[in-house]
Amino acid sequence: MRTFRCVCGNTLFFENSQCVVCGREAGWCPTCRNIVALLPGEPGGHVCGNPGCRAALQKCHNYAVEQVCNRCLTIGFAPSASADAASQPLCDCCRFNDTVPDLSVPGHRQRWYQLEVAKRRMIYMLDELELPYGTEADRFPLPLSFDFKADAIPQDGVWRTMGNQERVYTGHANGKITINLRETCDVEREKLRVDLQEAHRTLIGHFRHEIGHYYWQLLVPGQCDQSFQAMFGDPENPLYAEALERYYRDGPPPNWRGAYISAYATMHPWEDFAETFAAYLDMVSVLDTAYHSNLGGPGAHGEFQAMLDYYCHLGVVLNELNRSMGLIDLVPEIFTDQVAAKMQFVHQLVRQPSAGA
Numbered sequence: 387m388r389t390f391r392c393v394c395g396n397t398l399f400f401e402n403s404q405c406v407v408c409g410r411e412a413g414w415c416p417t418c419r420n421i422v423a424l425l426p427g428e429p430g431g432h433v434c435g436n437p438g439c440r441a442a443l444q445k446c447h448n449y450a451v452e453q454v455c456n457r458c459l460t461i462g463f464a465p466s467a468s469a470d471a472a473s474q475p476l477c478d479c480c481r482f483n484d485t486v487p488d489l490s491v492p493g494h495r496q497r498w499y500q501l502e503v504a505k506r507r508m509i510y511m512l513d514e515l516e517l518p519y520g521t522e523a524d525r526f527p528l529p530l531s532f533d534f535k536a537d538a539i540p541q542d543g544v545w546r547t548m549g550n551q552e553r554v555y556t557g558h559a560n561g562k563i564t565i566n567l568r569e570t571c572d573v574e575r576e577k578l579r580v581d582l583q584e585a586h587r588t589l590i591g592h593f594r595h596e597i598g599h600y601y602w603q604l605l606v607p608g609q610c611d612q613s614f615q616a617m618f619g620d621p622e623n624p625l626y627a628e629a630l631e632r633y634y635r636d637g638p639p640p641n642w643r644g645a646y647i648s649a650y651a652t653m654h655p656w657e658d659f660a661e662t663f664a665a666y667l668d669m670v671s672v673l674d675t676a677y678h679s680n681l682g683g684p685g686a687h688g689e690f691q692a693m694l695d696y697y698c699h700l701g702v703v704l705n706e707l708n709r710s711m712g713l714i715d716l717v718p719e720i721f722t723d724q725v726a727a728k729m730q731f732v733h734q735l736v737r738q739p740s741a742g743a
């Protein structure tokens with residue numbers, strides 16, 4: 387990730403909606419692809435603060451009204467998926483939302499905000515990698531959408547024993563990514579992380595894992611089934627439901643670190659791919675940030691081996707920095723030859739998304 391500059395000279399960050407020094411409103415300009423100060427424009431509109439751009443901008447509905455977004459649209463361009471013609475249009479990230487949290491529940495707006503922050507970072511990297519995605523209105527072959535939902539809660543506010551109908555599963559199905567709102571709660575998420583013995587459990591990690599399932603469905607079946615199977619195994623044997631049952635009964639094999647990026651990746655080839663895809667997005671995001679922070683390296687667009695080597699080098703330093711603060715390791719993975727080969731498979735797939743193998 388880059389940092390950005392306000393017209394007053396102060397540094398702006400990707401999540402900012404206001405400059406803390408001059409107080410000007412800030413937001414994402416889709417024309418110059420920067421976080422910029424929003425200067426006064428036509429009534430109800432703004433002008434991009436980047437002197438080389440000066441695009442006429444309008445805030446996303448979820449920025450102006452809901453305050454969970456910081457993106458603008460170029461005036462005159464309304465994405466076709468904006469649900470209600472009478473409302474302000476939705477930006478290039480918010481237009482993928484099918485279900486947003488019930489805002490009559492106290493605290494849900496803040497939880498929704500956290501989800502949008504993580505989602506925008508994930509989408510930023512998809513755009514950097516020029517990965518394809520689109521909506522049903524775009525006639526995209528696998529329309530992408532998001533459901534942000536909470537488990538059903540009874541009137542007395544006590545979690546009850548829930549049937550499948552009331553329980554929200556974080557996951558991906560045919561382009562729809564569902565995230566359980568409970569994942570936005572730091573206490574709940576950390577409890578799950580410890581229970582499941584995961585190295586990390588983060589909101590952005592959930593988005594990166596689920597979008598991995600999305601790109602599997604978009605880029606693998608009928609295009610590179612054989613090379614996928616040679617690398618990750620046969621997704622039909624064992625079947626997913628059997629693999630799931632076995633994993634939660636027996637756990638991962640004892641020496642899983644030789645061939646898998648995480649314990650969960652051992653469950654089924656689809657989960658192996660999604661975990662590897664998420665780790666690949668982690669790597670390119672860290673390399674991109676390092677490059678734009680003058681730490682050198684190949685950034686997000688290098689040769690695979692140079693990227694992995696620099697990531698491992700940075701990982702040692704970053705882990706030591708975290709340990710000096712008593713924090714968990716930033717790069718906990720071990721990149722054995724087999725794990726690196728799976729990462730390279732993802733690298734080749736996303737760098738030539740239409741080519742297949």
Ligand SMILES: [Zn+2]
Nearest residue numbers: 392394405408
């Ligand atoms: Zn400023």
Ligand SMILES: [Zn+2]
Nearest residue numbers: 415418434439
């Ligand atoms: Zn601009």
Ligand SMILES: [Zn+2]
Nearest residue numbers: 446455477480
């Ligand atoms: Zn938006």
Ligand SMILES: [Zn+2]
Nearest residue numbers: 595599657660
């Ligand atoms: Zn998964």
